[in-house]
Amino acid sequence: MVKVKVIERPVPTVSTEIYLKEVLKGMGVSAKHFFQGITTQKNLVTTQYPEEKRPYPKRFRGHHRLMKREDGSARCVACYMCATACPSHCITIEAGEREEPYIQKYPRKFEIDYLKCVFCGFCVDACPQDAIRMDSDKHRIPAYTRQDEMAGNIDLLKLGGLSQARQGGKWS
Amino acid sequence: MNWNIVLAATIKWVFMVLVFGLGVAGILTWVERKMSAVIQDRVGPNRASILGFRMLGLFHPLADAIKAFTKEDFVPDGANRVLFFLAPLIALVPGMLAFAVLPFGPGDNLVIANMDSGIIALLAITSFGIYGATLGGWSSNNAFAMLGSLRAAAQMISYEVSMGLNLVGMFMVFGTLSFSQIVYAQGHLLGGWLPEWGIVVQPLAFILFMAAALAENKRAPFDLPEGESEIIGYNVEYSSMRFATFFLSEFFEVVLIAAIVTVLFLGGWQIPWLDPKGIAGGWIRVLQVGAFVVKTLFVIWVMMLARWTLPRFRYDQVMKLGWKIILPLSLLNILVTAIVLAML
Ligand code: SF4
Ligand code: SF4
Numbered sequence: 001m002v003k004v005k006v007i008e009r010p011v012p013t014v015s016t017e018i019y020l021k022e023v024l025k026g027m028g029v030s031a032k033h034f035f036q037g038i039t040t041q042k043n044l045v046t047t048q049y050p051e052e053k054r055p056y057p058k059r060f061r062g063h064h065r066l067m068k069r070e071d072g073s074a075r076c077v078a079c080y081m082c083a084t085a086c087p088s089h090c091i092t093i094e095a096g097e098r099e100e101p102y103i104q105k106y107p108r109k110f111e112i113d114y115l116k117c118v119f120c121g122f123c124v125d126a127c128p129q130d131a132i133r134m135d136s137d138k139h140r141i142p143a144y145t146r147q148d149e150m151a152g153n154i155d156l157l158k159l160g161g162l163s164q165a166r167q168g169g170k171w172s
Numbered sequence: 173m174n175w176n177i178v179l180a181a182t183i184k185w186v187f188m189v190l191v192f193g194l195g196v197a198g199i200l201t202w203v204e205r206k207m208s209a210v211i212q213d214r215v216g217p218n219r220a221s222i223l224g225f226r227m228l229g230l231f232h233p234l235a236d237a238i239k240a241f242t243k244e245d246f247v248p249d250g251a252n253r254v255l256f257f258l259a260p261l262i263a264l265v266p267g268m269l270a271f272a273v274l275p276f277g278p279g280d281n282l283v284i285a286n287m288d289s290g291i292i293a294l295l296a297i298t299s300f301g302i303y304g305a306t307l308g309g310w311s312s313n314n315a316f317a318m319l320g321s322l323r324a325a326a327q328m329i330s331y332e333v334s335m336g337l338n339l340v341g342m343f344m345v346f347g348t349l350s351f352s353q354i355v356y357a358q359g360h361l362l363g364g365w366l367p368e369w370g371i372v373v374q375p376l377a378f379i380l381f382m383a384a385a386l387a388e389n390k391r392a393p394f395d396l397p398e399g400e401s402e403i404i405g406y407n408v409e410y411s412s413m414r415f416a417t418f419f420l421s422e423f424f425e426v427v428l429i430a431a432i433v434t435v436l437f438l439g440g441w442q443i444p445w446l447d448p449k450g451i452a453g454g455w456i457r458v459l460q461v462g463a464f465v466v467k468t469l470f471v472i473w474v475m476m477l478a479r480w481t482l483p484r485f486r487y488d489q490v491m492k493l494g495w496k497i498i499l500p501l502s503l504l505n506i507l508v509t510a511i512v513l514a515m516l
Contacts, residue, residue: 020379023482027474030211030481037210046215 056137061121063138064112064151065159067131074157075131078105082123082132090116091123110153114140130165132156184284189271192465197423200472201233204423208480240416248313248409255311260410260417263304267424270297274431275352277441277461278450283352290351291343294432295336298388302328304421305390305397309406320406323487324390324397330494331387331394337502338381341374341509342436355440359448367444370437376505378437380498385433386478387494389425393482396490430471431464438467 015021036043047054056062067075078095096108117140124134136159143149202217206229209216217229247256273290275283287293302325309321343349346357360368371378387394398405407418434440441460442448450460485493 023478026481027477030477033211033213034207034477037213043213044215045213048215 060137061119061124061134063136063140063159064123064132064134064156065136065161066110066153066156067133067160067163068157070162074107074110074153074160075129075163076107076110076127077103077129077131078107078110079128081126081128085122085126087120087122088116088118090114107153110156112151112156113149114151115146115149130163133160181284184281185272188274188276188284189268192276193268193271193424193427194420196427196469196472197420198233199230200423200426201236201419202230203472204476204479205229205232207476211477211480236416240413243412245414246409246411250313251409252311252313255307256409257414259304259308259311260414260421261304262307263301264417264421264424266297266300266304267421267428270294270428271431273351274435275355275440276464277457278356279457280352282441282461286350286352288348288350291339291349294351295332295339298428299332301389301421301425302332304418305406308410308418309397312406312409314409316403317406317408319403320397320399320408323399324406327390327394327396327490327494328388330491331384331498334380334494334498334502335384335388337499337506338374338377338384339436341377341502341505342370344506344509344513345370345373351435351440355435355442356448356450358439359442359450361445361448367439367442367448369439369442374437374505374509376501378433380502380505381437382433382475383493384498385429386475387490389422389429391422391426391475392479393485394490395484396487399484426472426475427468430468430475433471434464434467438471440464440467 010016033043069075078093080093080095083089083091083093090113092109092111092113093107094109095105098104098106119134121134123132138159140151206216208214217232218226220226220229220231220235222231247253272284273287273294275286280286305324305328306321309317309319309324342354346354348354348357354370358367358369362368362372366372390397398407407415410418441450441464443460443463447456447460450457
């Protein structure tokens with residue numbers, strides 16, 4: 001049996017039909033808010049934006065950042081998983097070869113096109129190396145040219161930090 | 173022609189209409205925004221500043237004026253240019269003229285034209301206000317504007333009738349058509365203590381007149397001619413100062429209606445139990461003018477409160493309210509008044 005929630009409709013009474021009393025009641029509510037508003041600033045819902053900023057929620061997905069190894073190079077191993085997961089195909093990776101025998105690749109170019117990115121966070125979930133994150137607490141700031149909307153690996157590394165996660169791989 | 177009279181009338185006109193009327197109307201553009209904000213628990217406009225002083229956003233009307241003056245003055249293709257240019261003025265001027273018959277204080281000096289047929293003159297002049305909205309919408313060659321102006325015409329003509337009929341009860345009670353005489357009569361005390369204000373002797377007429385007056389000046393809950401969310405209204409094609417003129421005329425009408433309500437129903441310049449004959453000059457007279465101003469501002473406040481409380485009526489509801497409820501009630505009011513007066 002499907003349960004149906006029955007909602008009682010308010011029955012019109014003489015006083016609601018005359019309308020005048022309800023009008024006065026409504027105006028009373030407005031007047032209450034008016035006097036509250038001019039005497040106290042307590043109930044304000046406005047954030048005075050440029051001066052006053054709302055704190056971001058803990059899991060806010062902001063500007064991407066590339067995490068670093070101890071020596072300052074990118075943790076990213078250019079596996080293309082993020083680029084594959086990305087629904088808007090906005091990550092461009094060009095792999096370069098590394099000297100160390102046990103890590104083969106590094107991203108010579110790692111570029112995110114912020115005109116396409118939808119900030120879904122799939123890239124972060126896809127990454128096996130904890131190399132890309134979106135917890136920088138920063139907005140992507142709009143730019144004047146299309147070229148400026150591309151964030152390269154240098155910008156992304158600048159925001160990055162050390163990761164506590166153990167890097168995977170056979171010899172690590 | 174007696175030039176002294178012309179000069180005196182001009183000076184009075186400048187003070188009453190330009191300084192008081194237009195001044196308050198200008199500030200009302202700020203009050204409207206600020207009051208809506210405060211009622212809705214917001215902050216409201218507060219960014220316009222001069223040298224870093226924000227003054228609660230009081231400079232916004234100034235900024236608006238600068239903006240309105242510097243914007244492009246757009247005339248749509250196929251508009252009737254003459255009427256298009258005239259319409260905002262036609263909307264504004266009748267309100268200014270109507271102020272002439274309202275007494276700001278006792279005596280002949282505080283009213284521009286102390287007419288014996290003040291109420292008739294006022295009704296005649298304010299009826300012209302319709303032309304502004306109607307011609308504005310009609311001349312701008314836009315279907316939405318046309319709709320707005322049709323609504324404006326129908327609505328204003330309907331409510332004009334009941335507005336006039338509600339005043340009939342007033343001058344039956346006070347036995348005069350002159351605003352000054354009505355205000356004097358309201359100084360009379362009923363039973364020795366209750367001032368015989370219009371709202372006391374004609375409470376029903378007061379309520380109906382308020383409703384009709386709100387409808388007459390096209391503000392929420394009767395803002396059908398404008399109806400921002402559906403048709404944008406008769407002034408949709410207007411830009412720059414012409415639009416601002418329409419806007420100003422709307423606020424000016426608010427001031428005018430508030431002043432009329434004050435004079436007719438709230439005792440005008442009368443302060444209860446203080447100098448009802450208006451013979452004491454000096455500071456008492458200043459106080460009395462002050463009382464008129466304060467009462468007018470209070471009525472404006474109430475009208476603003478109504479505007480930010482009530483949702484807009486549907487169009488057929490407006491017509492139904494006007495013709496089927498307010499009009500019969502006004503007639504009933506006249507009938508009852510007549511019977512009571514005949515029995516007294
Ligand atoms: S957040 Fe989403 S859209 Fe943006 S780069 Fe990552 S996967 Fe692509
Ligand atoms: S950021 Fe992560 S998922 Fe993307 S290529 Fe580098 S290692 Fe692979």
